[in-house]
Amino acid sequence: MKWDEFFVTGEPMIYAAMVSIVLVSIAIPVGLTYFKKWGYLWRHWLTTVDHKKIGVMYIIAALLMLFRGGVDALLMRAQTAIPDNGLLDGQHYNEIFTTHGIIMILFMAMPFIIGLMNVVIPLQIGARDVAFPRLNAVSFWLFFFGAMLLNISFVIGGSPDAGWTAYFPLASVEFSPTVGNNYYSLALQIAGIGTLMTGINFLVTILKMRAPGMKLMKMPMFTWSILITSIIIVFAFPVLTVALALMMLDRQFGTQFFAMQNGGMDMLWANLFWVWGHPEVYIVILPAFGIYSEIIATFAKKNLYGYKSMVYSMVAISLLSFLVWVHHFYTMGHGVMVNSVFSITTMAIAIPTGVKIFNWLFTLRKGKISFTTPMLYSLAFIPIFTIGGVTGVMLAMASADYQYHNTMFLVAHFHYVLIPGTVFAVIAGFHYWFPKLFGFKLNERLGKWSFWFIAISFNVTFFPLFILGLNGMTRRMYTYSESTGYGPLNMLSMVGALGLTIGFILLVYNIYWSTRYQPREVTGDPWDARSLEWSTPSPVPEYNFAKVPVIDTLDAFWYSKKEGKPLTDEDDYEPIHMPNNNGQPFIMGVFFFFFGFFMVFSWWIPAIIAGLFILGTMAYRSFEKDHGHYISVGEIERTENALRGEKE
Amino acid sequence: MKQLFPVPHVIGFVSSLLLSLIALIVVKFHLSFTMGMTILGVTALIQAALQLFLFMHVNENENKSALLTNIGYALFVGLVTIFGTLFAMMWGYQMI
Numbered sequence: 001m002k003w004d005e006f007f008v009t010g011e012p013m014i015y016a017a018m019v020s021i022v023l024v025s026i027a028i029p030v031g032l033t034y035f036k037k038w039g040y041l042w043r044h045w046l047t048t049v050d051h052k053k054i055g056v057m058y059i060i061a062a063l064l065m066l067f068r069g070g071v072d073a074l075l076m077r078a079q080t081a082i083p084d085n086g087l088l089d090g091q092h093y094n095e096i097f098t099t100h101g102i103i104m105i106l107f108m109a110m111p112f113i114i115g116l117m118n119v120v121i122p123l124q125i126g127a128r129d130v131a132f133p134r135l136n137a138v139s140f141w142l143f144f145f146g147a148m149l150l151n152i153s154f155v156i157g158g159s160p161d162a163g164w165t166a167y168f169p170l171a172s173v174e175f176s177p178t179v180g181n182n183y184y185s186l187a188l189q190i191a192g193i194g195t196l197m198t199g200i201n202f203l204v205t206i207l208k209m210r211a212p213g214m215k216l217m218k219m220p221m222f223t224w225s226i227l228i229t230s231i232i233i234v235f236a237f238p239v240l241t242v243a244l245a246l247m248m249l250d251r252q253f254g255t256q257f258f259a260m261q262n263g264g265m266d267m268l269w270a271n272l273f274w275v276w277g278h279p280e281v282y283i284v285i286l287p288a289f290g291i292y293s294e295i296i297a298t299f300a301k302k303n304l305y306g307y308k309s310m311v312y313s314m315v316a317i318s319l320l321s322f323l324v325w326v327h328h329f330y331t332m333g334h335g336v337m338v339n340s341v342f343s344i345t346t347m348a349i350a351i352p353t354g355v356k357i358f359n360w361l362f363t364l365r366k367g368k369i370s371f372t373t374p375m376l377y378s379l380a381f382i383p384i385f386t387i388g389g390v391t392g393v394m395l396a397m398a399s400a401d402y403q404y405h406n407t408m409f410l411v412a413h414f415h416y417v418l419i420p421g422t423v424f425a426v427i428a429g430f431h432y433w434f435p436k437l438f439g440f441k442l443n444e445r446l447g448k449w450s451f452w453f454i455a456i457s458f459n460v461t462f463f464p465l466f467i468l469g470l471n472g473m474t475r476r477m478y479t480y481s482e483s484t485g486y487g488p489l490n491m492l493s494m495v496g497a498l499g500l501t502i503g504f505i506l507l508v509y510n511i512y513w514s515t516r517y518q519p520r521e522v523t524g525d526p527w528d529a530r531s532l533e534w535s536t537p538s539p540v541p542e543y544n545f546a547k548v549p550v551i552d553t554l555d556a557f558w559y560s561k562k563e564g565k566p567l568t569d570e571d572d573y574e575p576i577h578m579p580n581n582n583g584q585p586f587i588m589g590v591f592f593f594f595f596g597f598f599m600v601f602s603w604w605i606p607a608i609i610a611g612l613f614i615l616g617t618m619a620y621r622s623f624e625k626d627h628g629h630y631i632s633v634g635e636i637e638r639t640e641n642a643l644r645g646e647k648e
Numbered sequence: 649m650k651q652l653f654p655v656p657h658v659i660g661f662v663s664s665l666l667l668s669l670i671a672l673i674v675v676k677f678h679l680s681f682t683m684g685m686t687i688l689g690v691t692a693l694i695q696a697a698l699q700l701f702l703f704m705h706v707n708e709n710e711n712k713s714a715l716l717t718n719i720g721y722a723l724f725v726g727l728v729t730i731f732g733t734l735f736a737m738m739w740g741y742q743m744i
């Protein structure tokens with residue numbers, strides 16, 4: 001390979017990106033050295049095994065990726081805003097919609113959700129950390145370096161350009177000869193392994209580490225949603241792992257799994273991708289359902305309506321989500337029987353989803369509703385998501401889908417479920433749990449401004465796409481002629497996208513403003529909420545709970561507040577056993593990054609060496625003895641008194 | 649040292665490698681279809697059992713209902729994926 005192929009050349013935008021990457025990568029080490037923060041960064045963040053800090057790092061990474069994916073989105077909208085636009089050429093447009101999809105789903109939605117579950121789940125079930133804290137750090141660093149690997153692709157070697165679905169034969173070496181889709185298979189593989197381990201970790205955490213007395217049916221709804229999500233992760237992600245491995249073998253080792261001849265089957269990729277892909281959309285939506293359930297119950301001052309039906313509908317969704325994948329490629333030439341079967345299973349999944357909508361509505365009924373920012377997002381979610389669900393059922397009818405498939409109508413559908421579903425939920429959850437982590441609320445005025453910008457602009461951006469789709473505009477076309485008449489609605493959509501941008505800028509500004517000026521919050525329970533995480537002081541000390549809580553009902557914290565009974569039966573503090581920080585997960589992530597990078601370019605010798613280093617870290621780990629450490633009673637007393645203001 | 653050395657695990661690891669090698673016979677030599685399938689089927693079953701009992705310790709679990717739910721779920725997803733794929737991509741493909 002020649003050097004001018006190694007770096008992507010010839011595009012002013014790419015050069016600008018390169019310059020900014022170089023500047024940032026100089027600025028960060030210089031800044032760290034100047035402020036003498038290397039040690040702080042290493043000891044408190046890079047080596048941490050604390051679930052709260054890992055959660056915060058996930059969320060920061062997700063916000064960065066939201067920015068990157070958002071810029072992609074703006075470029076696409078700008079390109080299509082007017083007919084025959086020349087802002088981006090076809091190839092560049094292909095790369096942008098591909099990375100936009102990958103980044104938003106795998107490197108924004110997933111880590112944001114995993115970040116929130118890291119922060120909240122141990123607190124909600126009364127545990128002091130997750131079941132496998134070190135593994136948790138490994139998960140994070142694998143995700144992080146997987147994401148970085150994909151992100152460098154647009155300056156080094158070229159980005160994947162066959163869509164986030166990477167359908168074969170388009171994604172094969174024959175039709176996508178650049179290394180772009182090697183990045184796809186390797187970066188997603190590395191990040192995906194991290195996610196799989198997160199699934200296992202939280203499954204075990206929730207099953208094994210709940211506070212005494214917290215039976216399964218007494219768990220908060222968010223915990224339930226994460227339990228179900230973890231199950232789906234554990235069963236769905238291995239399919240992605242295998243599919244990506246086959247893709248890598250096909251592209252780099254000459255196998256023919258997805259080839260069009262020699263006994264290969266190109267459509268098998270689409271099949272495997274969606275066997276993972278449909279459960280994946282439920283992996284990103286179920287936690288959102290959990291977040292909304294918490295927020296709606298808290299701000300309606302009522303317990304969740306129909307707790308049991310909520311749980312059963314989630315269990316039903318988890319099974320059904322594995323039965324519907326073919327609805328993503330009805331048009332591939334299956335017989336009537338196949339399409340009918342999958343139409344029916346797809347429509348069936350709308351039933352448990354509908355049940356949950358009614359549960360939230362009944363929870364709101366006769367509640368004392370306070371319209372805080374997180375609550376506004378939750379309330380806006382219900383009608384907007386319903387539009388997404390109803391259009392989903394339209395798409396579910398195979399014969400009708402022959403019209404809708406791969407048009408802007410489909411694009412509008414999945415944005416109508418993913419944005420009010422996942423994005424609103426993680427923003428709402430972010431506002432809701434922010435004071436728990438940092439000890440102050442985000443400003444409500446700014447929060448509401450950004451809410452209205454986001455909620456209204458969302459509809460302005462994506463509603464026109466339904467109409468455009470019905471008028472025949474297909475997805476992924478980088479330009480169109482004026483005679484098609486698509487111009488005005490696309491322009492409207494661009495206006496909406498600018499409004500969304502303003503909303504997100506306000507959101508970020510709110511974080512900055514609140515950090516400087518918001519009053520500190522001392523109760524630990526700023527929203528008068530119901531579940532266990534609010535019984536801890538804010539910010540939460542390393543060990544979470546000074547005394548192990550004991551639970552006898554759902555919303556035990558709420559009743560302990562109302563009836564004034566203590567949440568624990570321990571009288572005195574006892575020394576607390578905690579895991580040690582460790583740098584190996586980070587180092588292992590670095591090795592994985594290099595391994596992936598060398599593999600992308602088929603540089604076998606360096607790749608083998610990096611691979612040996614990875615094995616080395618694992619071997620080292622298995623001979624290592626690390627028994628954690630104890631936090632003494634004296635230290636617990638000091639911390640608790642400082643945080644709770646000596647009132648006990 | 650003797651107590652520390654994980655004999656069953658090493659045996660398990662070596663035999664799982666061996667089983668993969670045996671399965672490779674099917675690719676390397678010209679066997680009849682039934683013969684090939686039999687070899688693959690048998691080695692796959694032994695392999696699965698090895699993983700479940702040696703490395704995943706299924707027989708050491710005292711919570712039987714969790715175990716059964718888990719295995720049930722795994723079977724459900726596995727079978728649905730395999731037979732669903734066969735149904736969608738071969739049996740039901742372009743069949744009116």
Ligand code: HEM
Nearest residue numbers: 281285327328350389392393395396404405406414417418
């Ligand atoms: C009421 C429940 C739902 C139904 C019946 C439904 C149905 C469908 C159907 C039939 C398609 C394929 C359409 C086509 O390709 O022509 C589709 C695509 C899609 N759906 Fe849904 N859906 C539902 C909910 C969701 C949810 C909750 C999410 C995610 C949070 C989601 C995300 C997506 C995505 C990302 C795609 C398109 C992927 C692509 O081709 O790039 N859907 N949906």
Ligand SMILES: [Cu+2]
Nearest residue numbers: 278325327328
């Ligand atoms: Cu789907």
